[in-house]
Amino acid sequence: MPISRRVQGVVVLKIRIFALARELGLDSKVLLGLCDEAGVPLRNALATITPEEKDQIVAFIKNRDSKDGPKEKTPESLTPTRDLNAGKVRDIQVLPPKVSRSVEEPEPQPEPEPAAAETPDAADVAELPEVVAAETEATKPSEAEEVAAEAVASPAEAETVEAAPVAEEESADTDAPEEEETPEAAAPVAEAEAAQPEQAESESAPEASSPAAKRAPEPAPKAPQKAASPLQRMKSPARREMKPIASVKDREQAAEPPRGKEKPSRPLVAAPPTYQAPVVKAKPKKSTEKAMKPDISLENIVDRSSPLADQLRQLKKVRAEHEGDTRPGQAGGKRQGARKGSLLKELRESREKARSEKRIRRKKRTSHVDLKTSAQIEFPITVRNLSEAIGRPAKSIMGYFFQDGKMVTINDELGEEDALEVAMELGVDLEIKRGRDIEAELLASLDHDDDEDTMEWRPPIITILGHVDHGKTTLVDRLRSANVAAGEAGGITQHIAAYQIEHDEQALTFVDTPGHAAFGEMRARGANVTDIIVLVIAADDGVMPQTEECISHAKNAGVPIIVALNKMDLPEVDDQKTLQQLAQHDMLPSEWGGEYEVIRTSGETGLGLDELVETIQLTAELHEYRANPDRRAVGACLEAFRDEGRGVIAWLIVQKGTLKVGDDVLCGTTYGRIRAIYDDQDNEISEAGPSRPVKVAGLNEVPTAGVHFFVMEDIEEARQVAETRLHEGRAEVLSTRGKPRTLEDILSAAREGEGMQTLPLIVKADSPGSLEAIRGELGKFEHPEVQVAIIHQGVGGVNESDVYLASAADAIIIAFHVVAEDRAEQLAEKEGVEIRRYNIIYEVTEQIRLSLEGMLRPEKKEVTTGRAIVLQTFSVSRFGTIAGCRVINGTISRDNRVHVVRDNAVLNDYRLSSLKREKDDVKEVREGMECGIRLDGFNDVKEGDLLEAFRIDEIQRTLS
Numbered sequence: 001m002p003i004s005r006r007v008q009g010v011v012v013l014k015i016r017i018f019a020l021a022r023e024l025g026l027d028s029k030v031l032l033g034l035c036d037e038a039g040v041p042l043r044n045a046l047a048t049i050t051p052e053e054k055d056q057i058v059a060f061i062k063n064r065d066s067k068d069g070p071k072e073k074t075p076e077s078l079t080p081t082r083d084l085n086a087g088k089v090r091d092i093q094v095l096p097p098k099v100s101r102s103v104e105e106p107e108p109q110p111e112p113e114p115a116a117a118e119t120p121d122a123a124d125v126a127e128l129p130e131v132v133a134a135e136t137e138a139t140k141p142s143e144a145e146e147v148a149a150e151a152v153a154s155p156a157e158a159e160t161v162e163a164a165p166v167a168e169e170e171s172a173d174t175d176a177p178e179e180e181e182t183p184e185a186a187a188p189v190a191e192a193e194a195a196q197p198e199q200a201e202s203e204s205a206p207e208a209s210s211p212a213a214k215r216a217p218e219p220a221p222k223a224p225q226k227a228a229s230p231l232q233r234m235k236s237p238a239r240r241e242m243k244p245i246a247s248v249k250d251r252e253q254a255a256e257p258p259r260g261k262e263k264p265s266r267p268l269v270a271a272p273p274t275y276q277a278p279v280v281k282a283k284p285k286k287s288t289e290k291a292m293k294p295d296i297s298l299e300n301i302v303d304r305s306s307p308l309a310d311q312l313r314q315l316k317k318v319r320a321e322h323e324g325d326t327r328p329g330q331a332g333g334k335r336q337g338a339r340k341g342s343l344l345k346e347l348r349e350s351r352e353k354a355r356s357e358k359r360i361r362r363k364k365r366t367s368h369v370d371l372k373t374s375a376q377i378e379f380p381i382t383v384r385n386l387s388e389a390i391g392r393p394a395k396s397i398m399g400y401f402f403q404d405g406k407m408v409t410i411n412d413e414l415g416e417e418d419a420l421e422v423a424m425e426l427g428v429d430l431e432i433k434r435g436r437d438i439e440a441e442l443l444a445s446l447d448h449d450d451d452e453d454t455m456e457w458r459p460p461i462i463t464i465l466g467h468v469d470h471g472k473t474t475l476v477d478r479l480r481s482a483n484v485a486a487g488e489a490g491g492i493t494q495h496i497a498a499y500q501i502e503h504d505e506q507a508l509t510f511v512d513t514p515g516h517a518a519f520g521e522m523r524a525r526g527a528n529v530t531d532i533i534v535l536v537i538a539a540d541d542g543v544m545p546q547t548e549e550c551i552s553h554a555k556n557a558g559v560p561i562i563v564a565l566n567k568m569d570l571p572e573v574d575d576q577k578t579l580q581q582l583a584q585h586d587m588l589p590s591e592w593g594g595e596y597e598v599i600r601t602s603g604e605t606g607l608g609l610d611e612l613v614e615t616i617q618l619t620a621e622l623h624e625y626r627a628n629p630d631r632r633a634v635g636a637c638l639e640a641f642r643d644e645g646r647g648v649i650a651w652l653i654v655q656k657g658t659l660k661v662g663d664d665v666l667c668g669t670t671y672g673r674i675r676a677i678y679d680d681q682d683n684e685i686s687e688a689g690p691s692r693p694v695k696v697a698g699l700n701e702v703p704t705a706g707v708h709f710f711v712m713e714d715i716e717e718a719r720q721v722a723e724t725r726l727h728e729g730r731a732e733v734l735s736t737r738g739k740p741r742t743l744e745d746i747l748s749a750a751r752e753g754e755g756m757q758t759l760p761l762i763v764k765a766d767s768p769g770s771l772e773a774i775r776g777e778l779g780k781f782e783h784p785e786v787q788v789a790i791i792h793q794g795v796g797g798v799n800e801s802d803v804y805l806a807s808a809a810d811a812i813i814i815a816f817h818v819v820a821e822d823r824a825e826q827l828a829e830k831e832g833v834e835i836r837r838y839n840i841i842y843e844v845t846e847q848i849r850l851s852l853e854g855m856l857r858p859e860k861k862e863v864t865t866g867r868a869i870v871l872q873t874f875s876v877s878r879f880g881t882i883a884g885c886r887v888i889n890g891t892i893s894r895d896n897r898v899h900v901v902r903d904n905a906v907l908n909d910y911r912l913s914s915l916k917r918e919k920d921d922v923k924e925v926r927e928g929m930e931c932g933i934r935l936d937g938f939n940d941v942k943e944g945d946l947l948e949a950f951r952i953d954e955i956q957r958t959l960s
């Protein structure tokens with residue numbers, strides 16, 4: 001770097017030796033030596049010299065070289081390209097390893113060969129003094145080797161040999177005469193190549209063989225063709241690049257050693273390589289034809305209302321939007337980019353939202369949830385319904401039953417008890433809500449007592465019972481001043497009939513039955529419409545078998561009985577004999593001190609009828625028969641038939657309320673809207689109050705005699721109930737609901753009952769003696785809690801009356817040495833009445849004894865099964881306190897109860913809510929094992945408490 005010094009107002013540039021050495025291509029030390037020889041002694045390479053001194057040194061070197069002989073160089077060759085005296089010394093140019101292509105190349109190629117790009121800069125090469133290169137090669141073979149090694153190591157650079165001749169040839173053409181004047185310049189190079197064959201392909205030889213190029217007077221105008229860009233220069237390593245100027249042919253020729261001082265011919269320059277553009281495979285043009293689409297798309301196939309169709313529509317919409325934004329064009333491209341970004345954003349947001357929802361769901365699943373402790377459920381109860389109602393998994397319910405050896409599926413129906421039990425096991429207090437039970441409501445309407453304020457007097461309903469032809473119908477005819485009996489076929493009553501009479505401005509309702517069986521039938525069906533029974537006994541016949549049955553029915557009905565001792569107009573009747581017979585049947589006449597009024601009557605003459613009516617009225621007054629007329633009517637169907645002109649006619653008797661035309665009526669399994677109402681005289685009336693017998697028209701079918709009728713909310717409700725009954729094959733639920741029929745039913749009911757329990761029996765035997773023997777044996781059973789009640793006994797087979805009576809009285813029938821009539825047997829099966837047949841009295845008494853013992857409530861006794869000590873307690877918020885125990889003796893079962901013993905005092909006893917081993921529910925834990933026990937209703941269990949498990953055994957008692 002030149003520095004300046006001001007001398008006498010003139011700026012004198014100082015030149016440093018190392019800069020001059022670099023400029024001359026000499027080593028600084030060599031130059032120092034030369035400086036000494038030239039008379040300019042210097043200390044070191046940092047020393048400076050003046051331009052004059054420089055000129056002196058350069059002149060010395062020139063003269064010295066001239067003296068050396070053929071290697072003398074022209075002063076021009078040592079002259080810097082710029083005037084050093086101008087005060088500015090140019091740095092030695094450092095060639096970049098790679099040079100950009102000339103702008104004058106024929107055609108810019110898309111991807112030029114790397115070798116072409118490595119073409120050395122001709123201008124830089126031209127600026128290099130040839131002598132410097134020669135000196136360098138001659139004095140520093142090691143550097144030449146190094147450069148050669150780099151050339152070999154870098155094939156790309158080596159290939160510059162082929163590219164360089166382009167500039168060389170041009171230079172050679174221009175400067176050919178000068179080139180011939182300096183042929184010796186190639187000799188050292190040739191020698192160097194001969195000495196080091198491996199460097200033959202390096203740049204050194206060609207560079208040395210092209211001095212003309214470097215001495216070109218005006219190389220600059222041509223240099224730009226190969227000029228490297230400033231950037232490339234900056235990136236270039238500070239390394240001297242030797243310019244290749246020989247082609248392969250030159251090198252081949254140069255391989256032959258030069259001979260003597262032959263005039264060198266014009267340097268052979270290889271023809272420039274013909275650039276061959278790389279074959280670029282033509283990219284297949286995109287077909288402009290649209291792809292074939294199927295004629296039928298998924299959208300056309302799927303159901304438009306299906307979820308899949310919705311998905312497809314949304315997908316189509318998104319695609320349409322996307323395609324709309326991806327149309328060609330800059331604006332479209334921007335829109336596409338924006339839309340793409342928007343879609344990505346939406347996608348990210350939707351994914352984040354989905355993840356968030358998933359987290360929330362997971363959190364909900366895993367977070368603590370307060371389980372239900374109470375729940376309600378309606379019938380039908382299935383495992384699934386129960387699971388949903390109590391908020392417990394269905395598998396827990398199924399698991400509970402599985403432990404009991406019962407396999408249930410999720411759709412299986414559970415009984416009420418099972419549902420309550422499993423719910424309790426799972427810690428839920430289950431309440432079973434029953435849907436509207438219309439039948440129960442109807443039953444309640446029959447039994448319901450209306451408010452006293454609404455109650456009004458009503459006529460008594462009197463039922464006439466008695467043996468056939470004892471004059472019942474004649475009696476009623478006489479009372480109502482009609483002659484019904486004359487109109488009956490054969491004089492025998494075929495149907496129940498009801499009439500109302502007026503006596504002393506008071507109405508009386510009489511029900512005439514074709515026999516006591518019909519009465520029993522009505523009672524068996526629950527239609528207990530009778531207030532007072534008039535037992536008609538013909539004085540000339542006295543008490544007959546059917547009379548006895550009527551007495552049993554009458555007594556069992558529990559209503560007042562008035563005896564009409566009829567046909568007293570007949571001569572030679574013995575009324576005392578009849579009174580005595582009555583007394584024998586536990587019907588002691590009032591005139592004998594008993595409670596039964598016996599009125600002597602004659603249907604033929606009217607004897608005693610007033611007294612009979614007065615007695616009935618007096619009895620009615622004593623019992624105060626009342627009813628609420630202002631309510632929907634209920635009552636009983638006494639009889640029904642199909643009338644040719646009026647259709648279905650039902651003979652009804654109103655018990656409560658008022659029946660009106662237009663009412664919607666349910667009667668057994670029939671229903672209908674009341675079209676017309678007729679009184680007992682067949683007069684059409686609009687309504688009928690309590691105790692009034694009427695005939696009605698309007699029912700859809702002929703109802704069964706003896707069933708109840710109800711006025712319903714509407715015809716639809718009546719229809720539904722009627723059809724339900726018909727579907728379930730029952731005439732009327734009310735008559736049989738909850739009534740025990742078999743002996744087991746009776747015994748079970750008796751065990752659950754309170755106070756004295758009675759076993760009702762009907763005994764039919766082959767003879768009065770047998771009856772007496774059986775009665776005597778059964779009378780021996782005496783116990784403060786149970787007793788036998790023979791509600792009817794008789795000689796002969798079991799008949800329908802017996803079955804009806806047994807049905808009405810919840811009794812069983814003992815048939816001793818007799819059988820049941822066919823119709824009775826069928827009826828018994830239909831009514832569910834049990835008929836037990838015996839041939840030995842001992843068997844009868846033994847059976848009755850066992851039955852009575854079965855009615856006794858069993859004795860209950862606690863039996864201790866095991867004990868467990870509480871080792872530790874755990875409090876769980878959901879369940880309460882769990883006692884960690886060890887069974888110290890016996891076993892503890894899941895169905896045990898336990899006494900909690902603390903400090904030798906029994907606190908109380910509790911059932912087990914759960915019994916677990918580890919985490920598993922178990923049915924039993926044996927001695928020495930540890931378990932977890934949770935007590936139902938007791939959370940105050942403490943460490944050290946003793947849990948004494950026990951079961952309750954029931955011990956059957958005996959009459960003795």
Ligand SMILES: Nc1nc2c(ncn2[C@@H]2O[C@H](COP(=O)(O)OP(=O)(O)OP(=O)(O)O)[C@@H](O)[C@H]2O)c(=O)[nH]1
Nearest residue numbers: 468469470471472473474491492493567602603604
């Ligand atoms: N002498 C006399 N005969 C009577 C009397 N009452 C009824 N009779 C006659 O007894 C017969 C039977 O009379 P009903 O009134 O049909 O007798 P019932 O009990 O109704 O007969 P069923 O309808 O078959 O149960 C008829 O021939 C009557 O004339 C009476 O008080 N005195």
